[in-house]
Amino acid sequence: MPESVDQFIQWVESRNPHEPEFIQAVQDLTCDVFDLYTGTEAWRDAAVLERLSEPDRTISFRVCWEDDEGNVHVNRGWRVQYCGVIGPYKGGIRFHPSVNESILKFLAFEQTFKNALTGLPIGGGKGGSDFNPRGRSDREIMRFCQAFMNELYRHIGENTDVPAGDINVGRREIGYLFGQYRRLANTFSGALTGKDIEFGGSHVRMEATGYGLIFFLRCMLSQQDEDLKGKRVAISGAGNVALHAAQKAIELGATVITLSSSKGTLFNTDGIPAEQVDKAIEHRGGSTKILQHIQETSGGEWRDNCKPWQTPCDIALPCATQNELDEDDAKSLAANGTRFVAEGANMPCTAAAVRLLRERRIIHAPGKASNAGGVALSGLEMAQNASFTRWEEERLCEELVDIMQAIHRQCLENTEAQDGYLNYHEGANLAAFQRVARGLVAQGVG
Ligand SMILES: NC(=O)C1=CN([C@@H]2O[C@H](COP(=O)(O)OP(=O)(O)OC[C@H]3O[C@@H](n4cnc5c(N)ncnc54)[C@H](O)[C@@H]3O)[C@@H](O)[C@H]2O)C=CC1
Numbered sequence: 001m002p003e004s005v006d007q008f009i010q011w012v013e014s015r016n017p018h019e020p021e022f023i024q025a026v027q028d029l030t031c032d033v034f035d036l037y038t039g040t041e042a043w044r045d046a047a048v049l050e051r052l053s054e055p056d057r058t059i060s061f062r063v064c065w066e067d068d069e070g071n072v073h074v075n076r077g078w079r080v081q082y083c084g085v086i087g088p089y090k091g092g093i094r095f096h097p098s099v100n101e102s103i104l105k106f107l108a109f110e111q112t113f114k115n116a117l118t119g120l121p122i123g124g125g126k127g128g129s130d131f132n133p134r135g136r137s138d139r140e141i142m143r144f145c146q147a148f149m150n151e152l153y154r155h156i157g158e159n160t161d162v163p164a165g166d167i168n169v170g171r172r173e174i175g176y177l178f179g180q181y182r183r184l185a186n187t188f189s190g191a192l193t194g195k196d197i198e199f200g201g202s203h204v205r206m207e208a209t210g211y212g213l214i215f216f217l218r219c220m221l222s223q224q225d226e227d228l229k230g231k232r233v234a235i236s237g238a239g240n241v242a243l244h245a246a247q248k249a250i251e252l253g254a255t256v257i258t259l260s261s262s263k264g265t266l267f268n269t270d271g272i273p274a275e276q277v278d279k280a281i282e283h284r285g286g287s288t289k290i291l292q293h294i295q296e297t298s299g300g301e302w303r304d305n306c307k308p309w310q311t312p313c314d315i316a317l318p319c320a321t322q323n324e325l326d327e328d329d330a331k332s333l334a335a336n337g338t339r340f341v342a343e344g345a346n347m348p349c350t351a352a353a354v355r356l357l358r359e360r361r362i363i364h365a366p367g368k369a370s371n372a373g374g375v376a377l378s379g380l381e382m383a384q385n386a387s388f389t390r391w392e393e394e395r396l397c398e399e400l401v402d403i404m405q406a407i408h409r410q411c412l413e414n415t416e417a418q419d420g421y422l423n424y425h426e427g428a429n430l431a432a433f434q435r436v437a438r439g440l441v442a443q444g445v446g
């Protein structure tokens, strides 16, 4: 039985050396739930926190594929099935050269608690590969997806583990993965979400993470008697989450002043036009190219190797990747009067940045709450597949709004404002942990 957060984290570190992202995610949760955990006999007796610091299983495999010139490449693939207590493992697949076990374990850990917040029966998992799709032809992407599924298919299924997309895995890749799954498993089932609408996909899934983020932000603002109209919003990334967040924010009256890629940032203090965001969503492609094209056609300034966080804004929405917003960035935001940060990406703020935002009383929503709209819609895709139906767009939009509002309510119910400052991290961590802990205890030790 750990006596302090530090002692517990040292124990986790000793079991997971060289996994800094995973340790960061475990520490973030533990700091908020430790007192409740140690004060709850049934949870202590069942070693709930210790069990939750270890995935149910991690599957790792070799992925061999042939490029267009006939050269054979060998990549690594993983699926982390983190916690299946609440429902089938559920979470995205990421293709990026930075992918390793620490990153996938942190993502699967976060996913477990995020999925618990949605109120749906979905457990937590995440997978991916260190494959770099940049510069690869469509046929190469197809062959890679097929090779990846050649091993993954035996570990997934609509009641076992249901992957979806994440960085560099969108509708096209899900199509190739699904096709190969269907051939190998000889079954047409909802074993993946984010599918094309023509073969079991759901309306609103594509938009859901970005839109859900803005619906959550709207709740945060309304809690302070404010709304989005006229607010300057800085967004990082120019992928699925960033572009849909930008689209909905503009629709609700905000001015989106930045979008970015790993190569630089597009700044436009007059606002990036809605029609340019719509076009970028339609065409999809390399983010830098898209942003430079927007700059050429509608103005603003492109700055190489620059992040969005140095420019004055009311709201910051990190929507690119983990640890993209560090302590210095948080200091710049504070100095420039930013009042809200809501995470579209998973764990985009370093631990030091989170501390700084809290010290400076910038209201800050963690991704496990504010970006849960995507997986929630995936849960609704699973429900449609299981009942052989397709729901209308309007109904799904309403359900997404309801789910984001319910997550916001859970956050408020689990934290008390300190001098008017709401700690969304504490609220989200406590709400999610309690649901998972109750399930673990009820299902016995195993
Ligand atoms: N797609 C989804 O439904 C969900 C995604 N997320 C998270 O949102 C984030 C973005 O995912 P997607 O938009 O789906 O991926 P995507 O592949 O569509 O876009 C990723 C974007 O991030 C940019 N990017 C990558 N590394 C960067 C870096 N170091 N600095 C600046 N920009 C960088 C890329 O240029 C691209 O614009 C990830 O953290 C992901 O885990 C969270 C919940 C659901």
Ligand SMILES: O=C(O)CCC(=O)C(=O)O
Binding pocket: 090, 091, 092, 093, 111, 114, 162, 163, 164, 165, 166, 193, 346, 371, 372, 374, 375, 376, 378
């Ligand atoms: O829709 C899903 O299952 C995955 C979403 C996801 O990967 C995430 O929430 O980070």
